[in-house]
Amino acid sequence: MAEQEIAKPVDQDPLSQSPLNQLPRRVFDGFGLHNRGLSHFLVPRSADELSALFRRASELETTVCFRGNGRSYGDAAINPGGLILDMRHFNKVLAWDPETGVIDTEPGLTIQELWQHSLPHGWWPPVVPGTSFPTLGGCLSMNIHGKNHFKMGGIGDHVQEIDVVTPAGAQLTLSRQSRPDLFHAFISGFGMLGAITRVRIQLKRVYGGHLRVAQWAVPDLRAQLEAFQDAERSDYFVSWVDCIGAGAAGRGQIHRASYTQEGEDPLGMASMSVQGQSLPKTMMGVPMPLVPLVLKLFYSSNFGVGITNEVKYRASEFGSTSDFYQSHAAFHFLLDQMPGFRNAYEPGGFLQFQPFVPAEHAEHVFSEILRVSKSRGLVSYLGVLKRYRPDEFLLSHALDGYSMALDYPITRANRVPLWAMLHELAELVLEAGGKFYPAKDCLLKPAHFRRAFGQEAISTFRTLRTECDPNRILRTAWASRVGVDEPE
Ligand SMILES: Cc1cc2nc3c(=O)[nH]c(=O)nc-3n(C[C@H](O)[C@H](O)[C@H](O)COP(=O)(O)OP(=O)(O)OC[C@H]3O[C@@H](n4cnc5c(N)ncnc54)[C@H](O)[C@@H]3O)c2cc1C
Structure with missing residues (x-):
């Protein structure tokens, strides 16, 4: 996927451009292509310029949203009707x-x-x-x-x-x-x-440009979670989950990887060069630039995705479990090699629903999500399971447990039942003490936000917000939707 072009900084002093509605504007989207908003934008170049912009935005009662590279799936980096500050020129x-x-x-x-x-x-x-x-x-x-x-x-x-x-x-x-x-x-x-x-x-x-990788098929969700018990012995551990296949719910493929020891990398120092990190040229025999086209063909129906997943699962059953070497970039950034893979979901786009669930409830909650989705014909086209530990940050999505990231296609026909189903499933996640991740969300409501992050942490955050942003000029569509500033 080609990186989006960085907008050029506005030549004139942006603050002299009054009113703000004379600034350039365009449509900004979330990575899932579903959330969109028309906004004026500026490309600040220094801390002093940012301070001046904040003052001016306060005077004009305009809301401001920072944007990095727009890789959040939902509405976390859009601000319809307000101002976007494109931060990519701070790149030294x-x-x-x-x-x-x-x-x-x-x-x-x-x-x-x-x-x-x-x-x-x-x-x-x-x-x-x-x-x-x-x-x-x-x-x-x-x-x-x-x-x-x-x-x-x-x-x-x-x-x-x-x-x-x-x-x-x-x-x-x-x-x-x-x-x-x-x-x-x-x-x-x-x-x-x-x-x-x-x-x-x-x-x-790191002592090499490669990771030592192994991958193997697992027949169901329980086997997936059992495999994760061993994660600590690897540096990376992740699995693909088939959410649609005819086989047992939650079958999939584990990928684990570890750093190489000093002197172990087969290509030595050369593997640490940028050229040494080339990404794979094919996927299941299909040249990478063609993968989005093939995906579009199969991703137009649940049936098509079922076939793709069946082939992927059977191939993984025959895949070797023994260690092989893969570059860091190839292990981590496979999707970067498929320009426009998200276009397979056009015209409606897609959303990612990523519940985080405490370890003791993971099997029950994820099985229910897979079962309900399948029974309603609203299935996720891609599932990815990961393991977490708690962290020290105020509004953290991390916990001692697992997340399952689930990509659902959005169509005109499924929009209403999909939202209804995912709101129901969000209740299940929250009842189990689970959380959600703002970078992936596009459907939570204020009550979900309060339960996921906890009233105490949210109150502390609001106090800090009063210190940092007393006029409440910072806004994203996500923060408005989940009521970050709404009194409880
Ligand atoms: C294919 C794909 C795979 C992904 N995989 C993962 C994954 O494995 N793990 C994971 O955690 N995430 C993953 N993500 C999500 C992604 O990492 C996050 O959404 C990330 O925040 C995107 O960074 P960005 O620069 O595009 O920020 P944007 O999406 O543009 O903005 C994200 C947030 O950061 C704020 N922001 C941006 N710059 C600044 C700044 N300088 N100061 C203050 N606030 C700022 C914005 O206001 C917004 O709230 C994935 C996304 C994609 C598209």
């Missing part, structure tokens, strides 16, 4: 120590730019999402997780320090020692406290 590496692996960067740097900078020196980002296009600002604001959360936590666990600019006019440096309350709220604060303008993060030492 400010300081880099290849001895310690500590890097200071601006927040518009993408995960891809980060690893391309550090891997040749033997360092890899400690936590990466399933795509390399998100910016660090977007990743911190959501406190993203990878396939190693059970071992490494979220990205915020590795952040040492951030600089922020708030609409109240403050420019602060936050860390675990300096304003720890704000540090733990900015990370996972979904852009509602201010702009992150600098990130200092500790990267992970």
Whole structure:
């Protein structure tokens, strides 16, 4: 998938452009193509410019939303009718120590730019999402997780320090020692406290450009969860879940991976070059650029997806369980190699429903979700299971348990029953003490938000919001929908 073009900074002083409605505008969407909104936008270039923009937005009573690379699935980075601040021009590496692996960067740097900078020196980002296009600002604001959360936590666990600019006019440096309350709220604060303008993060030492990977088929959900009991012995652990197939509910394929030891990588240092991280050229024999077309063909019906999953599952049964080597990029960013895979879901787009469930309730809740979805003919076309541990951030989605990320296609015909079903299933998740992830959500209501994150944490967040954004100019469509500022 090609990365979206970065808008050029506006040449004139944006503040002289009054009223704001003379600024450029365009439609911004969520990655799922379902949430869209027309907004004016600006591309700020410095902390001082941000401060001035906040003042002006307050005067004009305009709402402001930060946007990284727009990789959130739902409405977390859109602000219909308001102003979008495109943060991707803050994309410089400010300081880099290849001895310690500590890097200071601006927040518009993408995960891809980060690893391309550090891997040749033997360092890899400690936590990466399933795509390399998100910016660090977007990743911190959501406190993203990878396939190693059970071992490494979220990205915020590795952040040492951030600089922020708030609409109240403050420019602060936050860390675990300096304003720890704000540090733990900015990370996972979904852009509602201010702009992150600098990130200092500790990267992970690696001794090769490859991971040692194994993958094998598992016949049902119970077997999947049993396999995860062994996750600690690997550095990464994740599984694909077939949500539609004729076989037992929740069958799938486990992928586990570990870092290579010093001297083990078959390609030695060459594997740590950017060229050494090439992505696979085919998927199940189909050239990658054609995969979205094939997907579109099969993803036009549940029947088509059933066939795709059957083939994938049977192939995984014959797949070797013995270790093989795969580049970091190929293991983590397979979807980046398929330009336009999301277009397979057009015209209605798709949503990702990602419940996080405590370990003791995971089997029951996920089985119910699969059963109900199947019985109503509203099935997820892709399921992915991951393991988590709790973390220290204020509005964290992490817990001691599992998440199952489920991609549902949206059509004109299924829109109403799909929302009704997922609201019902959200109740089941919340009753089990579960949570949801703002980067993936497009359907939760205020009551769900309160139960998922807890009244106490939300009240603390609102107090910090009053300190940082007293005029409540920061807004995203997601925050409005779930009532971040709504009194309980
Ligand atoms: C194919 C795919 C796979 C994915 N896999 C994973 C995964 O495995 N794990 C995971 O955790 N996530 C995953 N995601 C979600 C993605 O990592 C998050 O949505 C991430 O936040 C996107 O970053 P972005 O730069 O695109 O931010 P955007 O989506 O543009 O914005 C996200 C939030 O960050 C805020 N923000 C952006 N920049 C700043 C800033 N400088 N200061 C303050 N706030 C800011 C925005 O206001 C918004 O609230 C995946 C997404 C895709 C498309």
